Amino acid sequence: MLTIFEPFGTVQSCVIVKDAETGKSKGFGFVEIPKPGEAKAAVAQLNGHNLDGEQIRVKKAT
Numbered sequence: 001m002l003t004i005f006e007p008f009g010t011v012q013s014c015v016i017v018k019d020a021e022t023g024k025s026k027g028f029g030f031v032e033i034p035k036p037g038e039a040k041a042a043v044a045q046l047n048g049h050n051l052d053g054e055q056i057r058v059k060k061a062t
Helices: 002-008 036-046
Strands: 013-018 025-032
Touching: 002 036
Parallel strands: none
Antiparallel strands: 013 025
16 A cells, blocks of 8 residues: 555555454555645545555545
């Protein structure tokens, strides 16, 4: 996941949320990009992007 966000700027952290019992991905994660302009560009360009045959949703966490 980190590699698709790096072209937009500096990634401070990247975490894929996993199930504690199985260790499998829960299907979502969090990416921190400290510069607002870079973060907005990543959201605009990657929301709806096809990743490994799946369409991803990228939005600002609230």
